[in-house]
Amino acid sequence: MSKYWSPAISQLTPYVPGEQPKVDNLIKLNTNENPYPPSPKVAEAINHYPKERLRLYCDPDATALKQSLATHFELPYNNIFVGNGSDEVLALAFMAFFRQDKPLLLPETTYSFYDVYCHLYDIDYRQIPLSDDFKIDLSLYDQPNGGIIFANPNAPTGRLTPLAAIEALLQKNTESLVIIDEAYIDFGGESAVELSRRYDNVLIIQTFSKSRSLAGLRIGFALGHEDLIAGLERVKNSFNSYPLDSIAITGAVAALEDVEYFNETTQKIIDCREWTSEALTQLGFDVIPSKTNFVFTRHASLSGADLMQYLRSNNLLVRHFSKPGIENYLRITIGTQQEMTTLIDTLKQHPSL
Amino acid sequence: MSKYWSPAISQLTPYVPGEQPKVDNLIKLNTNENPYPPSPKVAEAINHYPKERLRLYCDPDATALKQSLATHFELPYNNIFVGNGSDEVLALAFMAFFRQDKPLLLPETTYSFYDVYCHLYDIDYRQIPLSDDFKIDLSLYDQPNGGIIFANPNAPTGRLTPLAAIEALLQKNTESLVIIDEAYIDFGGESAVELSRRYDNVLIIQTFSKSRSLAGLRIGFALGHEDLIAGLERVKNSFNSYPLDSIAITGAVAALEDVEYFNETTQKIIDCREWTSEALTQLGFDVIPSKTNFVFTRHASLSGADLMQYLRSNNLLVRHFSKPGIENYLRITIGTQQEMTTLIDTLKQHPSL
Known part of the structure; x- marks a missing residue:
């Protein structure tokens, strides 16, 4: 103090x-x-990166990585945002979208950083209980709100919420944004990326820390409608122009390409x-x-x-x-x-x- | 929109x-x-870093880098904060210290990110004119304020403000924090680090992007009283636990040691x-x-x-x-x-x- x-x-x-x-x-x-x-291609790419170039600022838009992600997910370039781990992407997204008059809705048991962000930005929030067997019941989220966030699969429970339930929520909840934190989606879940092509009220956040084995390199990303990405870019460029260093960009591209x-x-x-x-x-x-x-x-x-x-x-x-x-x-x-x-x-x- | x-x-x-x-x-x-x-030791350190360890989260406290900085500046470990470039350190510092009732004071011509942060956090600010030959006259800052920030040397002017004038300001301005952005201090300026040992109302921010030739690796740091560092840590750990990746920490230590x-x-x-x-x-x-x-x-x-x-x-x-x-x-x-x-x-x- x-x-x-x-x-x-x-x-x-x-x-x-x-x-x-x-x-x-x-x-x-x-x-x-x-x-x-991580993929042996990551070590190769980092070792071959010309270190004398580190004297130069990195590309503030991490263009190479966004292009790789665009190709990988078959999405337009301007539907993609990247940041310093999915925690930074979440922190910027809370600022960009959830500072609203109505409360944010989130599961009572979920990733414990979400309510930390709410306190940081003075965001009112309401915790929605899980079922007794730890399922997220999205029908309970049909109430006035300034945004909705949940992890899918949820953490720390590991439970997957089916895509059909998510689509039903997106159809009903058209006045605020739904963020789906898919940090663990690659271990058998079905991603909502498909829904982001058809709905402008959903933002998907993923990370290279788990399935791509790069927790030590700090790369996260968000996928969604270009107007949502534009909102994230505004906040990011009012906070830190270059959150991804040149080595992280290089390593992430190499990891993504080794399917x-x-x-x-x-x-x-x-x-x-x-x-x-x-x-x-x-x-x-x-x-x-x-x-x-x-x-x-x-x-x-x-x-x-x-x-x-x-x-x-x-x-x-x-x-x-x-x-x-x-x-x-x-x-x-x-x-x-x-x-x-x-x-x-x-x-x-x-x-x- | x-x-x-x-x-x-x-x-x-x-x-x-x-x-x-x-x-x-x-x-x-x-x-x-x-x-x-950058120093050839940086390339060596990055190339030797065992890339398989990137599967693990980096040290959220970047202990190795803080210890190197503590040794380098002969400061206690808990007087040191590190972040993803000095821009991130500044962004966190504005949040930690400058959201006050009274306005922030800053030079009319200075690093143009400062007023961007003010808009991001809704901080009221007052711009103090430079002299005709672009000097910062710190006697003009002797007025009610919720904080003071200036770059020394200033950007984009390149002018250095003498340490004696800074110390006089610190002696008078005891109710709010003075942040000195020393991004360019290593090119012939005299750092206020010495003052930070004796005054608890000053925070020094520096970067590895200029004098240490690591703009592409994103490393900034702050030096000051442990209570100021504790405030920065609270905000940082409410935003992103791991802003410095393992490679950046490794490269920064190598650069710092090659005096x-x-x-x-x-x-x-x-x-x-x-x-x-x-x-x-x-x-x-x-x-x-x-x-x-x-x-x-x-x-x-x-x-x-x-x-x-x-x-x-x-x-x-x-x-x-x-x-x-x-x-x-x-x-x-x-x-x-x-x-x-x-x-x-x-x-x-x-x-x-």
């Missing part, structure tokens, strides 16, 4: 990201990172998720059906906090949220088959399992 | 960065980039600036005394816009601002000696010179 702070700053509750441990011997299943390295590697690694993660879900079920865990690179799970007779500690003491790092209603769940990232076998073997050795 | 935009968005006038031409045959003296490549290369290249630029200023003067130009890597200059009998066009038609790109009062000036980045010789030779061939 300082008398020099803007008055609103002392009210903020910043987002707390999952731990990035400084030690190397842990099996890290706590921040939904991809267990496989074969992407298909192979995402399929391995999907297969391992199914194996892990089955193995956890056999150990007496409830596993919420996941379409992501993590599972959300609890054991009927063990507390989430205790289980997390037990795993940590065995060098396995998983994520636990103390939030009421989900305090007995663990969110476990899908690692390699070997890592998940170690997880299951370790759980089997738990005295109560 | 779209009905989905937040109402304030249509009022924004985004910042327009200097052109990054897509052709290669231009001598680019328009965006104050360093003519020398010898830094000294050598900044001295070459300073020497060439003095040569260029003298040569322009001999051609009948007024040259504002510069402590930056650019000169701000006009010719008594030629319009700035015409001169810019003449240079552009000879493959020399310089910056011209159409703002009244400086519309006949050009801002010319100091390139290599060879580039500046070409500039002077080209000017000599102008029919009216």
Whole structure:
């Protein structure tokens, strides 16, 4: 606290990201990172980038990356926005679209950065409960609002909301914007990108951090009608002209172009998720059906906090949220088959399992 | 324009960065980039960075870079903040400190991103005129305010404000924060970092884009009292947890540690600036005394816009601002000696010179 702070700053509750441990011997299943390295084409592209060019500003429009995304998604160039990770894209989108008189609607349990943005921009919001089995019921969002946001699949639950329900929402909710955070869509979900071609009231946000294994390079993007992208560009260019550095642009293009590697690694993660879900079920865990690179799970007779500690003491790092209603769940990232076998073997050795 | 935009968005006038031409045959003296490549240690560090680690999130605190900066400036670790270029650091600082009831004070002619931030955050501001020879007179800032910001040396004028005048301001202005944007301080200016050890009402912002030749890697930082840094961290962690990617952190540390290369290249630029200023003067130009890597200059009998066009038609790109009062000036980045010789030779061939 300082008398020099803007008055609103002392009210903020910043987002707390999952731990990035400084030690190397842990099996890290706590921040939904991809267990496989990025495409070898990324290393090649970064190593070949002429470093003497770093003296020059990067392209403020990241044209090369937007063109790659346009080709990849078969969308016009001006339907694409890029930013420094999907968190920055979300932060700019909240500013561009959700500072409205009516409240923003969002799920009660979802990505916990959303309400942080609301506090940052003084946006009124209403949390809509999930069903008992953690489904998002979009019919509950049919009420006056200044915008709607949800993650699909949702985090930390892993649940997918069907595209038909999303389209029904877009047909009804024509006076405000619907943002769909598809950070985990590539692990078996069906993207709403198709809907963005036909509806101007939906913005899709995706990331290179999960399915493209580039969490360390900070690349996110948004897809939607050109008027929405123009709104995002106005805010971005009033905040920071060059959020993507030249190396990040280069690495992202290389990752996007290696479709074969992407298909192979995402399929391995999907297969391992199914194996892990089955193995956890056999150990007496409830596993919420996941379409992501993590599972959300609890054991009927063990507390989430205790289980997390037990795993940590065995060098396995998983994520636990103390939030009421989900305090007995663990969110476990899908690692390699070997890592998940170690997880299951370790759980089997738990005295109560 | 779209009905989905937040109402304030249509009022924004985004910042327009200097052109990054897509052709290669231009001598680019328009965006104050360093003519020398970054230290060879940067390329080495980036090439050796294990690219498979990019699957992991970067360190959200950029600890390695903050530690390097702490060592370099002999400051405590918690007096240091880092961000995605000094533009992002400025954007976060305006949010953290300048949303006050009283107006922000800033020079009438200065870095044109400052009033863009004011519009973005709805901050009331008052522009204080420069003297006729473009000096910042800090005694004019002794009036009620919610904060003060200026660049030192100022841009686009290149003028340095003496440290004694800054200290006098800090002694009088104890109820609001003074931010000093030292983007160009390493080209012969005296930094206020020393003052930040003794005054808690000053924040210094610097960048790796100019003197460290890393405009393409996006690294900026702020130095000041730990309570100021804590305010910046609150905003940053409510906006984007990881603005600096792993490669940028690695490259920045390598650049900072190569003090010898830094000294050598900044001295070459300073020497060439003095040569260029003298040569322009001999051609009948007024040259504002510069402590930056650019000169701000006009010719008594030629319009700035015409001169810019003449240079552009000879493959020399310089910056011209159409703002009244400086519309006949050009801002010319100091390139290599060879580039500046070409500039002077080209000017000599102008029919009216």
